[in-house]
Amino acid sequence: MKFTIPSARPGMILAAIGFALAVSTVAQPTPARAFDAAQKSEIEGIIREYLLANPELMLEVQSELEKKQEEQKKLSQAKTLSEMKxxxxxxxxxxxxxxxxxxxxxxxxxxxxxxxxxxxxxxxxxxxxxxxxxxxxxxxxxxxxxxxxxxxxxxxxxxxxxxxxxxxxxxxxxxxxxxxxxxxxxxxxxxxxxxxxxxxxxxxxxxxxxxxxxxxxxxxxxxxxxxxxxxxxxxxxxxxxxxxxxxxxxxxxxxxxxxxx
The missing domain is CATH 3.40.30.10 (Glutaredoxin)
Incomplete structure (x- = not known):
């Protein structure tokens, strides 16, 4: 089964992955089996193409990662200040x-x-x-x-x-x-x-x-x-x-x- 993206727009990467997962699930008998090597390769290709076409997404990912790390650091600091007073x-x-x-x-x-x-x-x-x-x-x-x-x-x-x-x-x-x-x-x-x-x-x-x-x-x-x-x-x-x-x-x-x- 082939997967395609009609165009590269913000948010499309999630839609594409979701579409790929949904179609694969529908097409497979119950219980669902894992993607085969060809399907995995095709999904990875879709993601790669999207990221190359929209490199600014990586900045968003980095920003979210830094925000999460900062939140985790604050929690660790508060825990240490309390437990190691x-x-x-x-x-x-x-x-x-x-x-x-x-x-x-x-x-x-x-x-x-x-x-x-x-x-x-x-x-x-x-x-x-x-x-x-x-x-x-x-x-x-x-x-x-x-x-x-x-x-x-x-x-x-x-x-x-x-x-x-x-x-x-x-x-x-x-x-x-x-x-x-x-x-x-x-x-x-x-x-x-x-x-x-x-x-x-x-x-x-x-x-x-x-x-x-x-x-x-x-x-x-x-x-x-x-x-x-x-x-x-x-x-x-x-x-x-x-x-x-x-x-x-x-x-x-x-x-x-x-x-x-």
Whole structure:
């Protein structure tokens, strides 16, 4: 049985497929059997011809796919924010900067070798210095290679040994010029009074990577793949958007409880 399309118009591809299926079903005895190879080939040819004649349809398909993916990402983010709230806001592996009782919390995922994170350090400092109602929770998310991983391990070790100076360590290491690795992190720790041997030994313990594993689980659920990324209220913000953009979201949170009022 042959299948033809009289002309190529929007929506015709669905009509053609439906027609092909309907005719094939009518023409076959009950119970219906699957299309044979020739019929499958002919239907595929119809679809191919239509798409070649109407390539703009692929843009519509891509648009719908992106919309669906965005909806799925939002659902995953909401689920993660709900089910992993303790890991996001109350983890033993995080560093907090600002008033711990501040009503507004900004969670930042960062990498010590991320240039944009280094620039965003000034944004965080401005918030906690000028607005006591905002605190930052810092999630180390080393994604830029081995040097970042080694710096992360020393950072986590320092946080365990000298938690009272964790914020100062963070500012010094992230703000330091050049590539940050384990050695640079050890020197920063020493400058703040840490014993180098003890710090290095702590950084080599297997459990030092527990925070990294937790951060990766959070990032996966939130759709975070790069740094810096933020969680402000119920919104995930990607990239170094700057102080002003973050401040709008913070102000809205204070006003209506959402980042967009």
């Amino acid at each position: 303790d890991q996001l806001f109350s983890s033993e592996h995080q560093v907090e900067i600002g008033d711990p009782n501040a009503p507004v919390t900004v969670v930042e995922f960062f990498d010590y070798n991320c240039g944009f994170c280094q620039r965003a350090l000034a944004d965080m400092n401005k918030f906690v210095e000028e607005d006591k109602s905002v605190r930052f929770i810092l999630k180390e998310f080393p994604v830029l290679g081995e040097a970042s991983l080694q710096a992360h391990k020393v950072s986590q070790a320092f946080n365990r040994l000298m938690p009272e100076k964790a914020g100062e360590f963070h500012r010094l290491l992230l703000g330091a010029p050049g590539r940050k690795d384990g050695e640079v992190a050890l020197k920063v720790g020493e400058s703040l009074g840490a014993d180098r041997a003890a710090l290095k030994a702590e950084s080599e313990k297997p459990e030092i990577l527990d925070g990294l594993k937790e951060a990766y689980r959070l990032a996966d659920g939130l759709g975070i793949t790069g740094t810096p990324s933020y969680v402000v209220g119920d919104e995930v913000v990607f990239g170094a958007v700057g102080y002003d953009a973050l401040n709008v979201k913070v102000a809205n949170l204070k006003s209506c409880g959402k980042t967009v009022c």
